[in-house]
Amino acid sequence: MAIYLDAEVLYGLSLRSLEWSSLRAIAQGHRLELAIPELALREATANWRDQVTAKAADIRRAIDRAEGFFELPHFRAPDSQWVADKWRTELLSGARVIEATPEHASQALDRELQRIAPSRDGRGARDAAIWLAIRDDHLSRSEPGYFVSGNYKDFGEPPNGALHSVLRAEVAGSQPFTYVHEISALLPLLAEVGGRAFTVRELDSSPDLKVTMRNRLDDAMGFELIDRLVKSAFGAPLRWSGTRTSVREPTVWKISHQTVYQLPAGQQVAVLRTSWVAFVDIGLSGPRQLVEAGFREGIGALVVEADLWARRDPQTSGVDFAFSGRDKIDVAVDASDILLPPPESALDRPDTFTRM
Known part of the structure; x- marks a missing residue:
């Protein structure tokens, strides 16, 4: 069994947080594999790098505003890419990457042109490639799967953001596939x-x-x-x-x-x-x-x-x-x-x- 994580779920996620440690505990207890599509991982890592850069800039501005009032501490901005790469390495110590393939890239562009979910309005090739990686990985297993993404506007449909009917049909089979919007929504499904x-x-x-x-x-x-x-x-x-x-x-x-x-x-x-x-x-x-x-x-x-x-x-x-x-x-x-x-x-x- 696997829990698939989209990039949006990983934004700002501290690997020392209760959210992540609880997810790891649930996955280990049920022998569930945490899986992240390669494109989602790249996006999340870039987001983490940008957040580190922004936080460092905030600290620098705060120090500059305090100049003249008291002795200021020395602040050396961290290498944002190094911090992000370290976060990525730690993340993958408990998760598996689903590699992107040329076939997924080609199919994703075609879905964008054809307006096939999760693409819409002539955009969404990235989301389509992420979905194709998850879909194919799930179909290759004879086990239930869980997909976590807060991007229900693209992966879901009204009125409650349930998995889009087109996507639901693509993973229809003998093994259930469950879509939730956040990690906490897994708790009632996998914990007592x-x-x-x-x-x-x-x-x-x-x-x-x-x-x-x-x-x-x-x-x-x-x-x-x-x-x-x-x-x-x-x-x-x-x-x-x-x-x-x-x-x-x-x-x-x-x-x-x-x-x-x-x-x-x-x-x-x-x-x-x-x-x-x-x-x-x-x-x-x-x-x-x-x-x-x-x-x-x-x-x-x-x-x-x-x-x-x-x-x-x-x-x-x-x-x-x-x-x-x-x-x-x-x-x-x-x-x-x-x-x-x-x-x-x-x-x-x-x-x-x-x-x-």
Whole structure:
């Protein structure tokens, strides 16, 4: 049996993440092979290289902005290609590459010209080549197969993104072929539901988790989000020219949904939908007329929905958490309207709140 991974699933995937380690545990427990088409691997490696380059540039810009305020650390940008190649090597220590063939390239171009799924609108030869590699590998086996790709616009069809009927017909046979949009969707298919639920208290008592959320919010501070925070903090839209923002320690608000699974090795893994709140201190530095009118400092608030992976080892009682995917960030109309859990009893009852 095999689990086929598209490039999109591998974007930004840390090989030390709970997501990857859980996938490895499931694959090993069921004797499933992780397989990646060569073109998908090339694309994912290039994406990892570009992310490393972008992160290094962010660090350099931050250091440049701090010049003159204090002694700056020396920063040497890494060789992005070397880092990406190292990631690729580590990835392949637990996965197999499905080699691209000249036949796949030729057929992919033909599918693009003929508008045959996953190609559409005269484009999509890359996706077609990836699909052909997966299809032929699956048909060469007498085993079930699983395909993971978030690109359901091309590989799927409305209304729910199920595998496109054309593609489904191509893998029809005695062995089932299952398409899912994300790694977490494999859990209900390959792992048993069961285990103790995670609590708000456990999440809120994890300093590392809170630091990670705070960093994610800092990274999200673009112009549009800051402008909405300014409006929330000062009660009106202002024509500001300079701001300073500082995200306070976030707090877990509630766990709106979770499912706990038993991995073959005995560990418990859960996928959680969580809500967070975080206050943001805002300082305006311009224009001068605005500052002189008293609009200097205010407080805004963010409400965040975030998906988490959680893992518990029943033998050691060790617990790990990691964020999965992108956060949905909203700005509270008024920071004073934010509801926070009380300090003790309600932490394990996510539906109980008190007004701050």
